[in-house]
Amino acid sequence: MATTHVKRAFKYRFYPTDMQAAELSRTFGCVRKVYNMALQARTEAWTLRQERVNYNQTSAMLTAWKKTGELAYLSEVSSVPLQQTLRHLQGAFANFWTRRAKYPTFKSRKKSRKSAEYTSSAFRFRNGSLTLAKMAEPLEIVWSRPLPEGTVPSTVTVSQDAAGRWFVSVLCDDRPAMPEPVNTAVGIDMVRNHTLARAISDASWTEMRSMLEYKAAWYGRDLVVVDRWFPSSKLCSACGILRGMMPLNVREWTCGCGAVHDRDVNAAINILAAGLAVAACGDGVRPQRSTPGGQSSMKQEVVPPQRSRAAAQPRG
Incomplete structure (x- = not known):
């Protein structure tokens, strides 16, 4: 390693x-x-x-x-x-x-x-x-x-x-002593959370991302940033069906497969899966639709992997 x-x-x-x-x-x-x-x-x-x-x-x-x-x-x-x-x-x-x-x-x-x-x-x-x-x-x-x-x-x-x-x-x-090797990973979905959105926005996503990248490199971890247009909230983490429009005031929804989702938890699960896929195959996570201007949005950035991973999705 x-x-x-x-x-x-x-x-x-x-x-x-x-x-x-x-x-x-x-x-x-x-x-x-x-x-x-x-x-x-x-x-x-x-x-x-x-x-x-x-x-x-x-x-x-x-x-x-x-x-x-x-x-x-x-x-x-x-x-x-x-x-x-x-x-x-x-x-x-x-x-x-x-x-x-x-x-x-x-x-x-x-x-x-x-x-x-x-x-x-x-x-x-x-x-x-x-x-x-x-x-x-x-x-x-x-x-x-x-x-x-x-x-x-x-x-x-x-x-x-x-x-x-x-x-x-x-x-x-100053590379600190590494903790015991683990294979844990977490998905983060930081602005559409209706409770924390203002605080996160005030802190600025760019600053938060810089801190995550710094700490990830410090501890030898892997940070994957997923495309901002990746439909993490509308994608059923159970069956993979993509739901249509979903206003921000919808905090919980039920998929046709019967799975009941908390919006933020579901998004975090999908982001984690996308990040793990990137780390596994090295491919980008592309959005399932184009950006408002009709142009394809930017692919995620990947920090060279070490052991544990975190996947995050910036939100506008």
Whole structure:
């Protein structure tokens, strides 16, 4: 069975020595300087020449900047946070080009968050002790909760808030111990429930689905989202006969086969069956009618399977 790795950040307060605070403050300033210079270079390249500058090019720029007399101080801090800020800038531009975010903005000395990110090559973590590059002593961290047993941090982010408090965020694998293997599954039918509809709608289906997907991946489970036009409420879970129109105020109905159905329970049973069918054969659950505009609606999405499964159906 494939192992699901979930990254989780654990944030702690720490109290730097005067020398550590000075080193981190210099690093914050250098990170901000490099980010702004790289953003300026990329902006000019696009504005003047319609040229897209990538991470590798800005990394080469950083090497050149360190060799100048004016910017030689950039070599005095760890190079890793400087490279990481260039990677973050690359990600910001990638989001902009794909229209997922606005154009990147310059970092302000007063308003922007003071932070620096260290990858594993720039820190040492041993026996609960964390030492950053360019520092002789470990940070005095208040370990308010333990890290997951047996994990090794992959990234460490140090920050200082507006009140002057220092924090360290440790990113590591956090896949919890799996419960005993089970083959249980559940079908969920979250907006046509007349009692909970408003509360579920207020919470938003998208947010709820994101939470389900996150937890399913975290626990190595399988989430199948069934097509929203799948007639789960009108389909008899006993004989498979599809009933005609069914107004929302009809909460209970009797099929011609004699089966008496609670609307929501029947829908959940059908959704579960549809989800299990998808997991078993990998095929999509198609609606038994077209959407109002005459177009076929979207097929469900399937999260790569592990063990237990849940099937859910978004409702408009």
